[in-house]
Amino acid sequence: MATRTKFLSGLDIAHRIEQRFPGAVDEALPEFAMIKPERLIETLTYLRDDEELGFKFLSSLTAVDRLEWFEVAYHLESFRLNQATAVKVRTFDRENPKVPSAVTVWQGAHLQEREAYDLMGIYFEGHPDLRRLFLWEGFAGFPLRKDYLNLPGGLNAGLERFPGEQGLDFSGRGTQ
Amino acid sequence: MTIKSEPFVVNVGPQHPSTHGVFRLRLTLDGEKIVDADMVMGYLHRSMEKLAEERTYTQNIPFTDRTDYLSAMTGNLAYVMAVEKLMNVEVPERALWLRTIMAELQRIASHAMAVGIFANDCGAWQTPVMHMFRDREKILDLFEMACGARLTLNYMRIGGVSKDIPVEWMPQAQRLLKELPDRFAEYEDLLLSNEIIIARSRGIGTLTPEQATAYSVSGPMLRASGVAWDVRKADPYGAYDKVDFDIAVGRNGDVYDRFVVRLAEMRQSLRILQQAFERMPAGPVHARLGTATVQPWGQAVAPLAYRPPVGEAYARIESPRGELGYYIVSDGGPAPFRFHIRSPSFINLTPLKLMSVGMTVADAIVILGSVDIVVGEVDR
Numbered sequence: 001m002a003t004r005t006k007f008l009s010g011l012d013i014a015h016r017i018e019q020r021f022p023g024a025v026d027e028a029l030p031e032f033a034m035i036k037p038e039r040l041i042e043t044l045t046y047l048r049d050d051e052e053l054g055f056k057f058l059s060s061l062t063a064v065d066r067l068e069w070f071e072v073a074y075h076l077e078s079f080r081l082n083q084a085t086a087v088k089v090r091t092f093d094r095e096n097p098k099v100p101s102a103v104t105v106w107q108g109a110h111l112q113e114r115e116a117y118d119l120m121g122i123y124f125e126g127h128p129d130l131r132r133l134f135l136w137e138g139f140a141g142f143p144l145r146k147d148y149l150n151l152p153g154g155l156n157a158g159l160e161r162f163p164g165e166q167g168l169d170f171s172g173r174g175t176q
Numbered sequence: 177m178t179i180k181s182e183p184f185v186v187n188v189g190p191q192h193p194s195t196h197g198v199f200r201l202r203l204t205l206d207g208e209k210i211v212d213a214d215m216v217m218g219y220l221h222r223s224m225e226k227l228a229e230e231r232t233y234t235q236n237i238p239f240t241d242r243t244d245y246l247s248a249m250t251g252n253l254a255y256v257m258a259v260e261k262l263m264n265v266e267v268p269e270r271a272l273w274l275r276t277i278m279a280e281l282q283r284i285a286s287h288a289m290a291v292g293i294f295a296n297d298c299g300a301w302q303t304p305v306m307h308m309f310r311d312r313e314k315i316l317d318l319f320e321m322a323c324g325a326r327l328t329l330n331y332m333r334i335g336g337v338s339k340d341i342p343v344e345w346m347p348q349a350q351r352l353l354k355e356l357p358d359r360f361a362e363y364e365d366l367l368l369s370n371e372i373i374i375a376r377s378r379g380i381g382t383l384t385p386e387q388a389t390a391y392s393v394s395g396p397m398l399r400a401s402g403v404a405w406d407v408r409k410a411d412p413y414g415a416y417d418k419v420d421f422d423i424a425v426g427r428n429g430d431v432y433d434r435f436v437v438r439l440a441e442m443r444q445s446l447r448i449l450q451q452a453f454e455r456m457p458a459g460p461v462h463a464r465l466g467t468a469t470v471q472p473w474g475q476a477v478a479p480l481a482y483r484p485p486v487g488e489a490y491a492r493i494e495s496p497r498g499e500l501g502y503y504i505v506s507d508g509g510p511a512p513f514r515f516h517i518r519s520p521s522f523i524n525l526t527p528l529k530l531m532s533v534g535m536t537v538a539d540a541i542v543i544l545g546s547v548d549i550v551v552g553e554v555d556r
Contacts, residue, residue: 005411031488058392059492060501060518073503075490075518079389079405086490108392111526119225134218134555143226 005077008053008085016053017043032073032086037099040089044105047076047087054078055085058106061113063120065146066090070097070122091122101127119144181207186537190219196293197551201528201544208536213529220555228515232481233259233334236515240502241328243517244553246289249275249282249319250495251553252332257413258491258502259334262484265463269415271336273456276414278322278331279493280445280452281349284356285315286496287396287438287445290548294435295367297545298376304367311359314352321345334482336462346453353449360442368436377431381531381543384429391527394520395498396437397547401429407494419451431546438548481510488514497521497548517556521549 014028017035024039035043047055055076063072071090078084091097101124102109111133113124118133121142132139141148188201198219204212224243228236240251253275260267267275292308316326322341323331331338367373383393388401398405406423408416424440426433465482484506492501498520505514524547532540 003410056389059499060490060503060516062503062516062518064505064514064516075501075503079403079410082410106392107387107390108523108526111523112392115522119223134221136218143223148226 003082006081006083008083010086013047013085013087016050017046020046026090032088034071034088034090037089037091040100041102041105044074044087044102047085048105052081053083053085054080056080058102058108058112059084061102061109061116063116063122063144065120065144067146068092070094070120072099072116072122074102096123097121098123098125100125101130103127118142121145183211188537188540190216196545196549197554199549199551199554201540203532203537203540205537210532210535210537210540213532213540215525215528217551218555220551222556224556225515225517228512230511232510233484233512234482236512237332237334238328238330240517241330242552243519243556244495244497244500244521244550245327246550247282247286247496248327248329249278249331250493250500252329253279253414254491254493254495254500255502256332256334257493258489258504259482259484261489261491262487262504262506263334263465263482265335265465267336267463268460269457270340270459271461271463273415273452274337274341274461275332276416276419277349277449277452277456278319278337279414280448281315281318283445283496284442285312287442288312290496291363291367291435291438291442294542294545294548295373297542298373300370300372304363307359307363311356314355318345318349318352321348333462335465336460340461349449350453353446353453356446357443360439360446364439368439373435374432376538376542377435377546379428380431380535380539381546382428382430383527383531387527387530388429391530392523393498393527394524395494395496396424396434396441397498397524399424400426400433400437402427407492407499411492413491413493415452416448418455419448421447431542434546434548483508483510492518495520497550497553498524517553519553519556521547521551521553522556525549525554 009030010028010033014025014033017025021039024036024043025033026036027034047053055078057077059077060075069090069092071088073088075086089099091099099122101113113127114133116122117130118135183204183206186203186205190198190200200216202214203210224239228239237252240255241248244251288308288311292305295304319329320326323329383401385401385403388398404423404425409423421444424437426437486506486508488505490503492499500520501518503516504512507513531543
């Protein structure tokens with residue numbers, strides 16, 4: 001009774017893509033396959049239309065600021081074959097990050113790419129209506145970028161340690 | 177003869193009862209026909225994804241209540257599942273069953289609201305909503321007994337649930353379970369064959385299965401279009417692999433079918449609850465994680481900060497509104513490096529223009545109602 005969604009590992013997906021489009025894969029890890037931006041659209045179309053893959057459903061599209069680069073993560077699902085996978089694309093340009101738009105492959109990318117543009121500042125080339133979504137036109141900067149507020153700690157704004165964490169002597173209460 | 181009139185723009189919202197929150201719809205009209213629909217959102221944008229990067233994994237759980245505030249349990253569940261996937265945590269059996277029970281109670285409460293408000297949009301002003309609130313109140317009472325809160329529940333924890341249910345909980349839940357089938361029969365009687373509801377919703381806002389899939393639509397909207405996809409069946413989490421239930425599927429993909437699918441899902445949730453009440457085992461409700469200790473009365477005192485290994489995890493569940501996913505990237509620190517919510521209400525709005533162009537303004541209201549958005553989750 002218990003069937004589970006089969007997660008196709010990034011290595012498996014990368015192998016299939018390489019056989020079809022040699023040189024299209026940048027990097028492959030068990031969690032995802034990184035695709036080169038110039039080969040993105042044909043690869044995504046292949047993932048959608050191939051009989052053995054059939055990823056007709058774009059579950060999630062989002063952008064991550066990795067400090068050295070920006071990456072866009074696509075989480076894909078196939079209803080017919082009950083399988084899922086993740087592919088990514090990255091751009092090293094921090095000033096003007098550009099990634100091809102996936103709207104021609106999945107219409108469901110429309111609002112999600114607008115969100116990624118609004119909050120992370122990724123320009124999706126070929127998007128039919130790339131405007132601010134939650135914030136207003138003219139809003140300065142892109143809040144989800146790690147350097148948005150130039151918080152203490154430079155680019156890495158996240159906190160290093162939290163009070164009360166194990167093995168941490170924090171002033172006032174002493175060790176417990 | 178067709179008369180062309182000058183196109184003009186009508187703002188629906190942001191403060192309008194039919195937008196279910198602060199959400200604005202800019203409709204360009206030609207006479208009464210919609211020629212363009214544009215969504216303006218962000219009135220409730222709190223930038224949770226950024227805030228979450230500054231808080232520990234445990235401190236982020238209350239945020240997940242406040243995204244989809246009509247379905248806090250499923251928000252909690254999807255988030256803790258993503259973190260558990262990242263940390264490779266084995267959740268105790270009883271906690272899995274408790275999560276399933278709470279998620280299904282929440283589904284009934286949320287669908288009751290959706291159906292009631294939908295009847296409201298169709299013109300049955302407030303009476304159906306008040307009937308639905310009667311049931312929802314009793315479910316919220318059960319939540320209050322279990323965790324002390326009614327709306328922002330903060331019940332799930334990484335590795336289990338915050339506390340076991342009190343002894344008085346089960347008899348009261350059993351009583352409610354006996355009452356609900358009669359209530360649902362009454363609603364089906366009053367609403368399903370209601371002439372006005374049929375006239376307002378049949379053949380309106382139709383999505384074909386192919387369109388629904390391509391537009392990343394999920395949940396009752398997807399199933400109403402005839403795609404039998406339910407994450408609870410396809411990729412069971414919690415205790416869904418141990419219970420028996422059916423996927424409610426529609427045929428036409430119109431507004432009426434979405435409403436029928438929601439009513440049918442409430443019935444299926446009762447089936448799941450019945451089985452879960454009979455078969456839930458005893459035992460601990462929280463995994464032993466790092467320095468977490470379980471008190472003699474079953475309450476787990478979790479460590480203040482977890483540090484999951486470097487990596488990323490994407491977990492998705494079937495929330496009442498559709499596929500709710502959390503994408504968490506960890507850099508090994510006590511706070512998530514990236515915290516992304518794949519919220520179903522937001523993504524289900526993608527085909528709104530496709531559904532409403534060519535319809536009238538009155539149709540746009542029921543189409544928006546059938547998407548069943550919660551603006552807290554749309555804007556985040």
